[in-house]
Each structure stands twice: as structure tokens, then as C-alpha cells.
Amino acid sequence: MLFRFIESPVDSAQIAGLSSRQIVQFIVPLVLACWSGRAHGLEVRVWNDSQGRAIHATMIRADSENVTLKLNDGREVPYPLAKLSEADRNYVVTARASATPAKSDDPSAVASFESEWPELVRFTEDPEIATLEEDAAKKRFVYESANYRYLCDVRLSQSVVKGFAVMFEATRLYCRSLPLSLNGGDKTDGKLQILLFEKQEDYTNAGGPEGTAGVFIPQKRAVLVPLTSLGVRPVGSGYMLDRDKSSKTLPHELSHQLTPIPYFKSGGWFTEGLAEYIGNTPYRSGTYTVRNNQRALVEYVTAYGSKQMGGRALGKKIALMDLKSFMLQEYSSFTSDPQLNYGCGLLLTIYFFHMDGAGDGARIKKFLKSLAAGKPLDESLPLLLDGRTYEQLEKEITKTWSKNGVDLSFGKAPNPS
Secondary structure (H helix, E strand, O other), rough: OOOOOOOOOHHHHHOOOHHHHHHHHHHHHHHHOOOOOOOOOOOOOEEOOOOOOOEEEEEEEEEEHHHEEEEOOOOOOEEEOOOOOOHHHHHHHHHHOOOOOOHHOOHHHHOOOOOOOOOOEEEOOOOEEEEEEEEEEOOOEEEOOOEEEEEEOOOOHHHHHHHHHHHHHHHHHHHOOOOOOOOOOOOOEEEEEEEEEOOOOHHOOOOOOOOOOOEEHHHHEEEEEEEHHHOOOOOOOOOEEEOOOOOOHHHHHHHHOOOOOHHHHHHHHHHHHHHHHHOOOEOOOEEOOOOHHHHHHHHHHHOHHOOOOOOOOOOOEEEOOOOOHHHHOOOHOOOOHHHHHHHHHHHHHHHHHHHOOOOOOOOHHHHHHHHHHHOOOOHHHHHHHHOOOOHHHHHHHHHHHOOOOOOEOOOOEEEOO
């Protein structure tokens, strides 16, 4: 048992006999519990187990098997519903039924296609880390922030989890702030899943590609991350977070997790181009600087990225296959040359977001709306072409990028066999 029920609840008579200091020590945790924005009822109440023992606590969350209670000392601990009194089990059922979604999960909180392109996206909230489970024997340690659940194979302090949770929450906020209706994210029990691994080999064995800093695996509905990618390293008997550690791969993979499934019909050029766009927008301490981000994005494609932090290094003279073949190629073919194809996918994505037509992304928004409505790719692409042939679009793209310092040329389409 993770906590012990007291034999009887503290009543007003007991409080009257306390000193001022003792009253403060008793009251403050209750106030803090009431301020917990993730609590269902925000109510400090007396909970009874099946043996009649009682404790003061606040219900934070519950599923079909457990309720998580916040104790007076601030700890959040799970407790089996089956061991609670019948009255408390009924209370949990009622609370779960009446609970409203968090404000940030309201569909209206996701930027629509008609929204303005953001200039700055800043996550300023406290991630409010909760510890759900710590089982050293099973190497299973579960932590939560507002929208993510982190399943780790080593114990981490709440301060360490809070340190990297800011990046996860900020990336989610950035994705939802783009006027692309990025309302994806397949949750498990109300949270997006992140699997964390102390050792690189365990990450690889779980499905992470060799030499990568993270990967989104749709079948697992989770992003897999080695702790080293987060800047988490062992120190003595615990772990510490290097807050200067930066990984462009993680926002890239998180954006895949948040991209609506129908958008993946567009092909690798867009889904990877979008992820590259998000992952390489300048980020620091919970803030994405979106305005004028094109300079950093182009530097990432053509060179080694800002401050030599990694890039595609394609140079400013780039030769690509014909546009139609590039956009319609199989995903396995697209990933066979990641430097060239991911970099050019980003250039195309930037073009359709900010350079095409009036520079308002109108055509690609129509394209994505069509995919979101369930239309097949061959019916949606004409909205992106908007009466242009692929050859005409090639010329427009080449001309526009040439004005922006990048010589992007397209090859001839292969002869049909």
C-alpha cells in the first residue's frame, strides 16, 4: 500500500487543539490541493477504505481500476477502486462522468485554417508533474504532465521530468497554434504516450532506429526517446537534466504524433516537410520563435543549421527529380535518401506555406481540408496545383527560391515503361 489510512479524520475539535504553526502546516497542503487545476472535483474530502479507515485527500484523476489521490503533503498516489468503500466508488464514478475536458483539449483551442499564422508561441504554464507509479522491480516509472504520460525504465525526480516536459508541452502548443488544424494525437487514457529509455540499446530493441534521437511509432501510439536525447544523464544515484541540451529530432517526431492521420496521404514530402518545419523553428525554454523562421530553416537545409547544430547540408545549388515524381513517390523511396528528400520536402513546405500565390498558404490549406474530409489524394492534389501543370509549378518554385538565394532545379520525368 502506497499510503496509510488514518483511523479517523481530523475534525474541528482536533484543529482547535493545534498551535498556530501546526494549523498552518495542516491547512496549506489542503489549499494547495484545492488549487490543483487537474483535480476532478477540486474537493478535499474524507476517503474511506473497505475496512472503514479514513484519510483527507483530493481526487486528481481516475480510470476503471484506480483513483489517484493528492495527500496533504502534496504527494499524488494511486489506490485501487476495489479497496475503497462503496460510497467512495460511487463518488469516483459520478466525478468521472461529470468531468469536463481540460480547456487546452477543447477543439476550439486548435487553430483553424482561418487563423493567423503565429509569430511567437510560448508555453508559460507549470507542467504540473504527477508521479503515477514507481516500481523498481519492474523497471516501470510513470510520470505525467498536462497532456503527456512518460513511461520510463528508471526513476526520475519531478524536477527532471518538469525540465523536459516543458519542451513536450510547448511543441504541442506550437503544433496546435499553426493554422493547419493539427488536431491529431491518439491518446491513451487521456494522455499522449512517451516511452523513455536509459540505455540506447533498450531504445533500439523497442523499435527505435539505430543512431536516432527519437521516433514516432504509430502502432504503439507513442514516441520513443532515449534519455540522452533529452539531456538526462546519471549523476551519483540519480539523474540530472542538462537544460542546454537541444534536439531537433524530438519536436520533429512529436509533430508526427500530432498530425491528423488523413494528412499522411499527402506523401513524405509534406508529412516530413511539416515535421522538419516544426522541428527546426528556433526554440528556447518553452518558446518557439515563428516569425522570420525561414532564415533558420533555409540554413538547416543548405548548411549545418544554426550554430552548427546539425543540418541537411545540401548547399545552395540543389538538383531534384521532377516535381510530380518527387511528390508521388512511395514513402520507402522517399526515406531512402533522407538528406536530399527531407531537405527538399522542407523547401516545398515553406514554399506552399509562405511563398505560393499571395503567400497566405491558401492552396495548401484547401489541399489539407480535402484530405481531412476523406477525399483521396488524386482528388485533393488539383486543389494544390490550382490549374497549374507540374511543369508550370516547377518553374514557379524555381523562380521563387532563386529570389531567396537557393538554386533549386528539377529533373525530367522518367519515360513510362
